[in-house]
Amino acid sequence: MKALSPDRRPQSWSYAALLALLMLGQATSAIPSPLYSLYAEKWDYPPVLTTVIFAAYGAVAVVAILVSGALSDRYGRRPVLIVAVLLLLAGLAVFVFAAGPGHLVVARILNGLGIGAVVVVGGAALLDVSPERAARSGTLTAIAFNVGIAVAALGTAGLAQTGFHPLLLPYLADALIALVLLVLLLVMREPHPSAGATPLGIPRPQVPREIRGRFVFAVIGAGAAWAVLGVCFSLEPSIAAHAAHVDGPFFGGVVIAAVTLCAAFAQIASARYPARTVALVGDTALAVLMLAGVGGFATGNAAVVIVTVALQGSAYGLAFGGSLRHLTTHIPAERRGAVMSMFYLLAYGALITPTLLVGVGATVWSDTAIFPVFSVLAALLCLSAVVVERVLGRRRGRLTVTRAPATEVSRMSDVD
Template sequence: MQALSPGRRPQPWSYGVLLVLLMLGQATSAIPSPLYSLYAEKWDYPPFLTTVIFAAYGAVAVVAILVSGPLSDRYGRRPVLLVAVLLLLAGLAVFLVAAGPGYLVVARMLNGLGIGAIVVVGGAALLDVSPERAARSGTFTAIAFNVGIAVAALGTAALARTGFHPLFLPYLADALIALVLLVLLLVMREPHPSAGAVPLGIPRPQVPREIRGRFVFSVIGAGAAWAVLGVCFSLEPSIASHAADIDGPFFGGVVIASVTLAAALAQVVSARFPARTVALVGDTSLAVFMLAGVGGFATGNAVVITVTVALQGGAYGLAFGGSLRHLTAHIPAERRGAVMSMFYLLAYGALITPTLLVGIGATLWSDTAIFPVFSVLAAVLCLSAVVVERVLGRREGQPEQVLTPAAGVREASEAG
């Protein structure tokens, strides 16, 4: 890779701007979650439609993840990020003028395209801007993701509790921050030194035979974790509020923040431990805490429910982070894009499909009735990842490579 001349190198503040952009992307994804109950009450639509709105985001985000990497390699990080922020702003504008649930679907799709591109291209740009900080960029990114979600969820829920334009002000505040970042991106120098020299091409998702056992283990564990996350971001806030008999969206925001902050802490603490061990501990713990969550929710105690979901969030962080690191440590360099494309296709499928099924069940019966069923099935899926590792994934006598925190981000950025 060619080096940039001193006059063309990104400005010192570029790294911080990119981290804030990554945080903003995840914050934007989290703003509607505490508000879904208000939208449902306002327009009187069933729980299934809430999960459709959420799934629309995931469906288009995976498209952005697959194509934004190659586009940024060919045309530069900056142009792709500018378009991504414009898509964020377009989605926020639709939220501001929403007159029915159809508007929410469109808004989430626009945001999904923008956020998917920001995740991939923003992570790659961090490494371009400051390759010497590669070992810390992964940790910083994980913190930015989860803190962005937690702040947005709590801030939105707190505002909703006051009743002061909760369906307007959160999106307006987010849009103002996005506009500031858009201006900064306009004056930021292109960080990718090889922009324009790389041929454009989208990798065909595939998995080399020699890592298929490892891939199956990783994608089952990550898929189970994302299935839990999908329900957490769509229906679990209202389920928790119903279980604790707390009106309004504030407690739902606390639930989301508890999950994401616990996940961030778990990922930071586990970053130096072997990825396979972290993934196995995460899968097993998530299964246990999902089953324990059935009893926790049944108590109707807000403190018990909050602790339960925080434990689930910590286990989610271990399961997903460990699974991703376990896979990326052994992908042949020339197949990284193809393997990561397949990984994210299946992971987003795991995010979307169970969420929709839970939405159908909640519509036909009730959210509190379907949640224990989902919890048991999620636990079975987590334990199946452990079984797969025992049967297919273990390579006797081979020490595991310990991956630095940045490697997960680097491999994700190379999905294109």
């Protein structure tokens, strides 16, 4: 990879601006979550439509994740990020002028395309700007994601609780920040030194035989965690409010913030420990806490409900963060695009499918009736990841994990 000349290197503020953009992307994804109950009340639609609106975001985000990285390798990070921010702004505009649930689906599609591109290309641009801080960038990215979600959820829910233009002001505030970042992107120097030299090619999702056991373990654990996250972002705020007998959307925002902030803390605290151990602990803890959560919600006590979801958020952070780290440490360098494409395809499938099924169940029966069923199934999925790792763990020792030299394999084993 060629180096940039001093006069073409990214400006000193580029790193902070890209982190802010990553935070903005996740904040944009979280703004509608505390408002879904208000939209449903305003337009009188069933819970299943709420999950369809949420799932539309996840479905198109997969497309953006698959293609945006290759596009940015070929045409540069800046152009792709500029288009991504414009898509975010377009989605926010549709939210502001929405006249029915169909507009919410369109808005989420536009935002999903933009956010998917921001996640992939923004993360790659951070490495371009400061490759020597790769490990730190991963930690800061996780913090930016979760803090962005928590701030957006709490701020939006607070406005919704007061009734002061809750379906307008959160989107306008988000759009203002997006416009500032758009200006910064327009004046930012291109951070990718090989832009224009890389042939355009979309990685085909596939998993090399030598890491399939590791991949299965990682994707089951991460999929279970994302299934829990999908329900948390769509129906769980209203389910928690009903269970705790709390009126208004603010409680739902607190639920989302508790999950994401505890997940961020758990990921930071566990970064020094072996990824496999973290993933196994997270999967086991999430299974136990999903079952315990049924009892926690049944108490009808608001404090117990918040503590329950906070603990679930911590376990989610361990399960997803450990699973992803366990997988990425051992992917052959030349297969990273293909493996991560497959990983995110399955992870987003796990995000979307259970959420839709819970929405259907909540429409046919009720949200409080279907939530315990979902909790049990999510717990079983988490435990299945633990079983898979126990069964395949010994076999993995006989596989050639990477093509790296023996010294590098030894080094990777130390962190995993």
